Amino acid sequence: MRHFISIADLDRDEAIAVLATAEHMAETQSRSIRKLPTLVGTTVVNLFFEDSTRTRISFEAAAKRLSADVINFSAKGSSISKGETLKDTALTLQAMGADAVVVRSGSSGAAHLLAHAGWIDQPIVNAGDGAHEHPTQAMLDAFTMRRHLRPGDPTAGLDGLHVVIVGDVLHSRVARSNVLLLTLLGARVTLVAPPALVPVGASAWPCEIRYDLDEALATGPDAVMMLRVQSERMVGGGFFPTAGEYSRRYGLTTARAASLPDHAIVMHPGPMNRGFEIAGDVADSPRSVIVEQVASGVFVRMAVLYHLLATDSREGPR
Amino acid sequence: MTADQNASPGGTGPSPLLIRGGRPYGEDVQDVLLEAGRITAIGTDLEVPADAEVVEADGCIVLPGLVDLHTHLREPGGEEAETIESGTRAAARGGFTAVHAMANTLPVADTAGVVEQVARRGETDGWCSVRPVGAVTVGLAGERLAELDAMANSRAKVRVFSDDGKCVHDPVLMRRALEYVKSFDGVIAQHAQDPRLTEGAQMHEGVVSAELGLAGWPAVAEESIIARDVLLAQHVGSRLHVCHLSTAGSVDIVRWAKERGIDVTAEVTPHHLLLTDETVREFDAVFKVNPPLRTAEDVQAVRDGLADGTIDIVATDHAPHPRDAKDREWDQAAMGMTGLETALSLVQLTMVDEGRLTWRDVARVLSEKPAEIGRDEDQGQVLEPGAPAHVLVWDPRSVRAADPAEHASRSRNSPFAGIELPGMNRLTVLEGRPTVRDGLVVEQ
């Protein structure tokens, strides 16, 4: 693996290898000394053009637990000056001697461009690009599902599982990465959304698309993933009439959660709009793995950095 | 512009030029003699006048000089990207002897003063004839009509009016514009794009945009405006031109309108004849353009439309941009592609070599018809004795990879870099004087 840009670049074996490494990383984190010397002397840059404290902290923790140095570049603070382009920043990072760049941007394709435009030679990790992809989020979701629904086998995929992803698919990079990864790992995916929040052209995706949440839940899914409604991206308006109507039709209420099979888990990539797409009680219920997803994020990101940067990554982690 | 290298001794006019052994319109071999800025003879084995230069054109196609109805020369205001001088150099290299300079400059070409300035610059700096296009509305703002009559009756004699880059969206304003230009035989060239349906739009809306998470630019945003405009043109009995039509649905609507006798003409760009939205997958903004690259089915439909005459002309929408405007994230990059220097190669590749157009058709879609729509009396004339000596000699046998670094345009945003393109400009003649020989601009 040279970069980690898109789930579409992975084959099944590579995806499973990252998940297996993440399991090893999780094991090491239960030891008394959690810090591994793996990336001593390397510098990982977190380049965040879009604000996301949770994702940045997760990558920062992952890099630090592998003993890498971390530099945070963010557009919201002062480290990226006004009017400075992605290209300028990339040239700066190249000159500074960064060993890997984790990039988050509101622009679809930003990570791909950084990896392929010839401005910088280092490995690039996509921490979310516009509404395109968020591949480490999908990996952490798959990791979490595997632990609950296919425990014990580090070579297992998600074969035979049925995952329902609900909400603002149109603006969701999480949904796009998950459709690709979960199906790559053998799961069946159903997207549920109001029609205006399903992209025109999504019928070509390897998943089922439904407009009725209750019908989808009645099929007894193994996992239900609620997406955040991204009101700030809703250009043009009118995607649904009111928050109340959305909530009634597409919110994961207590009653809906109660209709799920006992073993089914509830997920959310965060940050949640409690009481809107998901009821607070459901988010806090025993079947919710939302907090665990956060922990999984660190393990998965450790694994990704390991595969991109560790010199012995071909032999697998110790 | 003057190419005095070619001046006759003691005279001010160009010396005679005999184009020998070429095939006018790709048909029978005939020599073409140019004297004093006119074609004076066409025939086999013409005698060489004593002081004439002879250009051997064996195997070459001889066409009337090409006319582009849709060029962004960027001057005034955008000289970092292009000037009238550099843009017309590019045009000459592409085989053009006339271009229509779009109005979205700074200041906007919305007054007689600005269009006269552009026309004057064309006369002093131009390597081809420059016909200014006037803005339809003041500042392209889409709110009130610019002084169209003043531009029409200025020295620039504007006949084509367009807010290109923006759509004249208000239906009442569009109706009034169509009505108003009737008095001086003008035409409204509409950039058909419903602004509400394309807020934030980044690429054609379909399978690829869904996958890439880029905001979609639906075909209906173009088609709904064209449908409205042809009905308006019919209602008020005016002349409408549709800029850079790009979808299968647009072709259907124009075909329908023509069947009903509505006075509408339409253009397609060279890039919409070849490229699709699949190119966006690499996020290289050189492929970002307005209207966006569409699907393979749309490419097929615009080729069909051009072949059957539904689409009247090919126009480049040459839109130069400085490197910084393209070296950016897709959603922050500028829209537009250069096209003057590759236009005829693209038409040869996609239409002639595919057996969809003859070279006589090429003369129609790239010279005669655009000149007629633009009311360029001196351009797009049939090659015959007495016609002005605007001539292109094109070698269709040459094949080479396009290299934007070689282009005369100031900008390098050609989407065809590295693509093997057929054809080569052996000679472009403007008013009897060569502007280009063997692909190179003839310096003064």
Ligand SMILES: [Zn+2]
């Ligand atoms: Zn336009």
